Amino acid sequence: xxxxxxxxxxxxxxxxxxxxxxxxxxxxxxxxxxxxxxxxxxxxxxxxxxxxxxxxxxxxxxxxxxxxxxxxxxxxxxxxxxxxxxxxxxxxxxxxxxxxxxxxxxxxxxxxxxxxxxxxxxxxxxxxxxxxxxxxxxxxxxxxxxxxxxxxxxxxxxxxxxxxxxxxxxxxxxxxxxxxxxxxxxxxxxxxxxxxxxxxxxxxxxxxxxxxxxxxxxxxxxxxxxxxxxxxxxxxxxxxxxxxxxxxxxxxxxxxxxxxxxxxxxxxxxxxxxxxxxxxxxxxxxxxxxxxxxxxxxxxxxxxxxxxxxxxxxxxxxxxxxxxx
Ligand SMILES: NC(=O)c1ccc[n+]([C@@H]2O[C@H](COP(=O)([O-])OP(=O)(O)OC[C@H]3O[C@@H](n4cnc5c(N)ncnc54)[C@H](OP(=O)(O)O)[C@@H]3O)[C@@H](O)[C@H]2O)c1
Numbered sequence: 001x002x003x004x005x006x007x008x009x010x011x012x013x014x015x016x017x018x019x020x021x022x023x024x025x026x027x028x029x030x031x032x033x034x035x036x037x038x039x040x041x042x043x044x045x046x047x048x049x050x051x052x053x054x055x056x057x058x059x060x061x062x063x064x065x066x067x068x069x070x071x072x073x074x075x076x077x078x079x080x081x082x083x084x085x086x087x088x089x090x091x092x093x094x095x096x097x098x099x100x101x102x103x104x105x106x107x108x109x110x111x112x113x114x115x116x117x118x119x120x121x122x123x124x125x126x127x128x129x130x131x132x133x134x135x136x137x138x139x140x141x142x143x144x145x146x147x148x149x150x151x152x153x154x155x156x157x158x159x160x161x162x163x164x165x166x167x168x169x170x171x172x173x174x175x176x177x178x179x180x181x182x183x184x185x186x187x188x189x190x191x192x193x194x195x196x197x198x199x200x201x202x203x204x205x206x207x208x209x210x211x212x213x214x215x216x217x218x219x220x221x222x223x224x225x226x227x228x229x230x231x232x233x234x235x236x237x238x239x240x241x242x243x244x245x246x247x248x249x250x251x252x253x254x255x256x257x258x259x260x261x262x263x264x265x266x267x268x269x270x271x272x273x274x275x276x277x278x279x280x281x282x283x284x285x286x287x288x289x290x291x292x293x294x295x296x297x298x299x300x301x302x303x304x305x306x307x308x309x310x311x312x313x314x315x316x317x318x319x320x321x322x323x324x325x
Contacts, residue, residue, distance in 0.1 A: 023256055023257070024252065024255045024256050025163075025255045025256075025257075026052070026053075026255075027049055027052050027053070027054040027112065027113060027251075027255065028052060028053035028054065029053060029054070029055070029081075030054050030055065030109075030112035030113065031054070031055045031056075031057065031083075031104075031108055031109040031110060031111045031112050031113075032046075032049040032054040032055070032056050032057075032111075032112065032113040032115065033056075033057045033058075033059065033101070033104070033111050033113070033114050033115065033148075033152075034046045034049070034056065034057070034058050034059070034115045034117055035058075035059045035060070035091050035114075035115070035116050035117055035118040035144065035145075035148055036059070036060055036091075036116075036117035036118030036119060036167075037056070037057075037058025037059060037060060037066075037069060037073075037086075037115075037117065038058055038060035038062065038065040038066045038068070038069040038086075039060070039065060039069070039217065039218050039219065040117070040215070040217030040218055040219050040220070040243050041117050041167065041212060041215055041217060041219075041243045041246050041247055041250070042058070042060075042115070042117030042118065042167075043058070043069050043072070043073075043243070044243035044244045044246070044247035045115055045117060045247040045250055045251060046058050046069065046073050047072060047073055047076045047244075047247075048076075048244070048247050048248060048251055049113075049115075049251065050073045050074070050076040050077050050078075050082060050084060051076045051077075051078060052078075052251075053077075053078050053079060053082065054082070054113075055082055055083040055084070055108055055109055056073055056082075056083075056084050056085075057084075057085045057086065057087060057104050057108055057111075058070065058073065058085075058086050058087070059086075059087045059089055059091060059097075059100070059118070059148075060086075060088070060089075060118065061088060061089070061090050062088070063086075063088045066086040066087075066088055067086065069086070070084055070085070070086045083108050083109070085104065085107075085108055087100045087104065090144075091116075091118045091140065091143075091144035091145075091147060091148060092139035092140055092143045092144045092147065093147075094143075094147045094150070094151070097147045097148050097151050098147075098150075098151040101148065101151045101152055102151075105155065110155065110159065111152055111155065111156075111162070112161065112162060112163065113162065113163040113164075113165070113254070114148055114149065114152050114162070114163070114164050114165070115165040115167075115250070115254070116144070116145040116148060116149070116164075116165060116166050116167055117165075117167045118140060118144045118145075119140055119141045119144065119145075119167060119219070120136075120137070120140050120141070120219055120222070120223075121137070121169075121179070121182045121219070121223040122136070122137060122181070122182065122223070122226050123178040123179060123182070123223060123226040123227045123228060123231055124178060124180075124181075124226055124228065125177075125178065125180070125228065126180040126181070129180075129181055133181075134181050137181050137182055137185055138181075138185055141182070141185045141186065141189070142185050142188050142189065142192075145166050145167075145189055145192070146192060149164055149166075149192075149196065152164075153196075153199075153200065153205075156200065156203065156205045157200065157203045157205070160203050160204050160205075161203075161204055161205065162200075162205045162206070163205070163206040163207075163208070163254050163255070164196065164200075164205065164206065164207050164208070165207075165208045165209075165210055165250060165254045165261075166189050166192065166193045166207070166208070166209050166210065167189075167210045167212065167250075168186040168189040168190060168193075168209055168210065168211055169182070169183070169186045169211060169212060170211050170212070170213055170238075170262075170267060170270060171183035171186055172186035172187050172189055172190050172209070172211060173187075173190070173211065173270055173271065173273075173274040174270060174274065176231065176234055176235070176307075177228065177230045177231055177234060177307075177311055178227060178228045178230060178231030178234075179231065189209065190209060190278075193207055193208075193209040193259070194277070194278055194279065197259060197279050198279075206254065206257050207259065208250070208253055208254040208257075208258060208259060208260075208261050209259060209260055209261065210246075210250045210253070210254075210261040210262075211260060211261060211262045211267060211270075211271065212241070212246045212250075212263070213238050213239070213241050213246075213262075213263055213264060213266075213267060214235055214238055214239070214240050214241065215240070215241045215242070215243050215246050216240050216241065216242055216243065217243050220240075229314055230310065230311050230314045233310045233314070234307055234310055234311075237266075238264075238266060241263060241264075245263065246263060249261055249262075249263050257281075258281060259278055259279045259281055260278065269296055269299055269300070270300075272288075272289055272292060272293065272296055273293070273296045273297065273300050275289050275293075
């Protein structure tokens with residue numbers, strides 16, 4: 001089945017990607033704002049934008065981390081005219097976000113691209129979350145993405161240009177043991193991205209939903225502290241990616257007008273399987289999805305069964321340990 005269906009599809013996709021790359025927009029001299037730009041994926045995106053000649057503003061709370069990141073981003077600049085700045089703000093505070101975005105529109109330049117990377121994960125089974133942690137996950141990941149978008153979209157619409165990136169996760173497309181709160185909040189970002197796409201399309205504004213796999217960042221290191229064994233076992237096959245790889249893909253996809261941004265073959269399977277009522281990107285993509293969705297469901301079922309077995313084995317192991325105590 002692989003040879004007859006997936007291999008030809010991958011070859012045609014490769015050729016198509018080469019053609020699409022030529023339509024990549026430039027951010028040289030443009031103002032790019034990155035929330036969560038002081039660490040991990042956000043910092044890597046900010047560095048990459050600076051390497052492409054953009055004026056970059058990073059938003060996060062901790063001033064020390066912001067200053068360190070600002071220095072790193074400045075070193076990546078390719079010309080002396082680039083403006084690199086930082087803003088210490090909690091993205092889940094709407095008034096503060098709106099005021100600061102208005103201010104940097106005046107002091108730096110009109111914002112061309114808003115890349116929402118601020119976010120965090122705490123894992124666990126649903127009954128073990130504290131209410132404070134649940135609210136924190138919703139505030140940072142959901143409101144912290146919605147608020148900067150709400151504040152900047154009127155300006156984008158007025159100028160009839162702009163690009164918005166929302167950073168979700170692969171668990172925005174599929175639920176997973178240990179991610180009940182985080183995954184549902186990232187699912188919400190997909191709803192936000194799809195609705196926003198329809199609202200801003202007539203204005204020529206782009207929307208991209210980034211779906212990073214496990215990425216080697218301080219945030220991921222922190223997330224691992226609360227990860228149940230089941231979650232570790234379920235996600236270990238996906239490997240660990242570098243923030244620079246994720247950042248490059250995010251920028252490439254957003255600047256070529258893609259709706260989903262993902263990395264690797266497994267993510268391609270997941271994203272195609274979950275394409276649902278997401279925006280139509282091209283006739284090519286749509287035909288590809290129509291042809292391969294059926295066979296991909298079969299591959300998906302294989303993974304679901306594998307996941308169920310891992311969870312059941314862990315359950316049996318825990319029950320045995322409990323009995324022997
Ligand atoms: N790493 C992964 O494996 C992975 C996988 C899938 C999706 N993601 C998503 O990718 C995004 C970046 O993750 P990462 O791993 O790069 O995280 P990270 O290294 O922990 O960086 C998170 C950034 O967000 C900022 N931030 C957190 N809370 C904030 C708030 N309330 N207001 C303003 N800034 C805030 C942090 O700075 P301050 O703490 O100083 O505010 C930091 O700059 C997140 O949305 C995450 O959910 C990550």
